[in-house]
Structures are given as C-alpha cells and as structure tokens.
Amino acid sequence: MTTPYKYLFGPVPSRRLGGSLGIDVTPFKTCSFDCIFCQCGCTTRLAVERGELVPLAEVCAEVERWLKEDGAADVITFAGSGEPTLYSRLGELIDFIKARTDIPVIVLSNGTLLYRPDVRRDLLDADSVKISLSAWDETSFQKINRPAPGLSFEQILEGEREFRAEFEGSIWLEVFLMEGVNSDFDQVQKIAAAAAEIRPDKIHLNTAVRPPAEADVLPVAKEKLETLCGVFTPRAEVIASFSAGAGPATELSAEKVIDLIRRHPATAAQLAQSFGTVLTEILPLLDDPRVQIEVRGGETYYKCR
Ligand code: SF4
Structure with a gap:
C-alpha cells in the first residue's frame, strides 16, 4: 500500500484552477x-x-515522490488549513519546486504579511499569488477578518501595493462577499476603490458556498454577485461552481477522501468529481466515524475535524 502524504493533498478540482x-x-x-x-x-x-x-526536508521529499509517482496536475497550490506565508521556508520550497517541474506554482494567501520584505521576496518566483480583500476600513476589517493583534487594514493595503510594484507574476484578488455584512452596493464600491489601488490582474467574487466558520454567515445570490462584478476594475468574475471535468482522475481510497475533507468540506458529488469516479464509489467511504455532516443551503457537506 502506498504511504499517504502528510503535506500534499489532491489534486483537488479547484473552482478557478482546474486540477x-x-x-x-x-x-x-x-x-x-x-x-x-x-x-x-x-x-x-x-x-x-x-x-x-x-520540516522543509519532509515536504521536499513528498514533492519529489509525487513528481516521480504521479506528477499530473494543472497547478501546484500552496493552500490548506492556514496562511502559507507564515512558513519561513516558503521561498526555498517554491524554488525547489520550480527547479523540478513546469507546473505553475500558485500561492493562496490572505496578504497580511506582505508588508514584510522577506515575505514579498519569498513569493517572487511563484507564478501567481492570490490575495484577499473583503473589507473597506478598519472597522469592517476587524469584524470580517478578526486579525491577529497588531495587524491593521492600512498596513495590509500598503503591503499589497508594494508587492504589486515588485511582483512580475499575476496577482488575483479574491473578494468574499456575505449578505448583510459587506454586500451592499456602497460597501462594495468602497472595497472596489481599495482593490483598484492594488492593481490586481484579476478579481474574483466569492461567497459562502461551503460551510463557513460562523453558521450565520449568509451567501450572496449569484445574480447579485454578477451585478456587482461591474463595480470593480478590472471587471470581477464570479467564481463558478466546480467546472465540469476540472478534476483529473485520482486513485480512490478512504484515507485520501478523509485527507481532502479535513481541509475542505465537500459534497459527495464534488468528491466524486475530484476522484474521477461515481457517487456509488464515494458514498460507502463517507460512512466512517471520522466523517461529519453539515447541511448548508440544502446541500450535504462532508467534513472531518
Ligand atoms: S479564510 Fe481567513 S481565516 Fe481562513 S485560512 Fe483564509 S485567511 Fe485564514
């Protein structure tokens, strides 16, 4: 039996990245x-x-093994269960990957540490960096992002502007909108004004399509999101649901399914797509005492904590 990975997961069918x-x-x-x-x-x-x-050496060993034994994905993404720029060896790891494969490397970050020159330097060799912006001032920032003490809205914006000036790859800005929190037209206009200062290559509008940290966070209707796209420069895109066929077929096992939903709650259909299989193959694997269920918007999500 193949040893499961500790730091690698997927390939996952990402709504914007493919496999x-x-x-x-x-x-x-x-x-x-x-x-x-x-x-x-x-x-x-x-x-x-x-x-x-x-440990950097352990992550590099897993990347080497994956490239040798599999190596099929559209992108390699730093993502998962936290903020990747908190990892002090990130720049070395990106360089290690870039020296071994042409698969584009993407970092999904919240942008908070970009005020630090060492963090900006670590990201320079990535192909794309996704940062996020869902607030328009200090009050909304504290309410929505609940940052670590010492971080301020202005400091983060300034770091993101500096990163834009130095980074030659593409910057995607994700704006997460929630009904009753930050989706009124005037609020979105203010977010768009801050976003324009960062000069991202793309802007993505997201909403609570998966179970959020706080159960009372409500999604914004797709039609409203589409209307709000035009408020942004460049024009924003709504991140659609998983695109058909986005996920490459991946060997199926209970451990791989658990590994995936530990990081991202998913419906059975999403899991079936991720593993290139059918629901009848997935459902028995979800009958595991470690798997929990959460119903959201009429959909059943599986998660593992
Ligand atoms: S959504 Fe917010 S809290 Fe969750 S990992 Fe991203 S930045 Fe951190």
Whole structure:
C-alpha cells in the first residue's frame, strides 16, 4: 500500500484552477486571520510570527515522490488549513519546486504579511499569488477578518501595493462577499476603490458556498454577485461552481477522501468529481466515524475535524 502524504493533498478540482495539487505547510489551523467566512473553521492558532512550521526536508521529499509517482496536475497550490506565508521556508520550497517541474506554482494567501520584505521576496518566483480583500476600513476589517493583534487594514493595503510594484507574476484578488455584512452596493464600491489601488490582474467574487466558520454567515445570490462584478476594475468574475471535468482522475481510497475533507468540506458529488469516479464509489467511504455532516443551503457537506 502506498504511504499517504502528510503535506500534499489532491489534486483537488479547484473552482478557478482546474486540477490543483495542494501543499499545506501550516498545521491546522494556523493563520493571521480568523475570518468569519473561513471554510476551514475557526482559527486555533492566531499568529503573525513566521517559522519552520513543518520540516522543509519532509515536504521536499513528498514533492519529489509525487513528481516521480504521479506528477499530473494543472497547478501546484500552496493552500490548506492556514496562511502559507507564515512558513519561513516558503521561498526555498517554491524554488525547489520550480527547479523540478513546469507546473505553475500558485500561492493562496490572505496578504497580511506582505508588508514584510522577506515575505514579498519569498513569493517572487511563484507564478501567481492570490490575495484577499473583503473589507473597506478598519472597522469592517476587524469584524470580517478578526486579525491577529497588531495587524491593521492600512498596513495590509500598503503591503499589497508594494508587492504589486515588485511582483512580475499575476496577482488575483479574491473578494468574499456575505449578505448583510459587506454586500451592499456602497460597501462594495468602497472595497472596489481599495482593490483598484492594488492593481490586481484579476478579481474574483466569492461567497459562502461551503460551510463557513460562523453558521450565520449568509451567501450572496449569484445574480447579485454578477451585478456587482461591474463595480470593480478590472471587471470581477464570479467564481463558478466546480467546472465540469476540472478534476483529473485520482486513485480512490478512504484515507485520501478523509485527507481532502479535513481541509475542505465537500459534497459527495464534488468528491466524486475530484476522484474521477461515481457517487456509488464515494458514498460507502463517507460512512466512517471520522466523517461529519453539515447541511448548508440544502446541500450535504462532508467534513472531518
Ligand atoms: S479564510 Fe483564509 S485567511 Fe481567513 S481565516 Fe481562513 S485560512 Fe485564514
């Protein structure tokens, strides 16, 4: 039997990236934010200090093994259960991957540490960096992102502007909108004004399509999101549901399913697509005492904590 990976997961059918091999370099759940909408649940370690949170040598060994034994994905994505720029060896790890494969490397970050020159330097060799912006001032920032002490809205915006000036790859800005929190037209206009200062290549509008950290966070209707796209420059795109055929077929096992839903709650249909199989193959694997169920918007999501 193949040894399961500790730091790699997927490939997962990402709504914007296609088949994405995930690399998780933060122990669950270490982040500089505790966003009310987080699909990984509440932050258990709120931090801004960087460190070698997982051994670099072990992650590199897993990447080597995956490239040798599989190596099929559209992108390699730093994602998972926390903020990847808290990993102090991130730049070395990106360089290690870039020296071994042409698969694009993407970092999904909340952008909080971009005020630090070492963090900006670590990201320079990535192909794309996704940062997020869902607030328009200090009050909304504290309410929505619940940041670690010492982080401020202005400091983060300034770091993101500096990163834009230095980074030659593409920057995607994700705006997470919630009904009754930050989706009124005037609020979105203010978010769009801040977003324009960062000059991202793309802007994505997201909403609570998966179970969020706080159960009372409500999604914004797709039609309203589409209307709000035109408020942004460049025009935003709504992140659609999983696109058909996005996920490459992946060997199926209970451990792989558990590994995936530990990081991202998913419906049985999403899991079937991720593993390139059918519902009847997935459902028995979800009958596991470690698997929990959450019903959201009439859909059943499976998760593991
Ligand atoms: S959504 Fe991202 S930035 Fe916010 S708490 Fe979750 S992992 Fe951290």
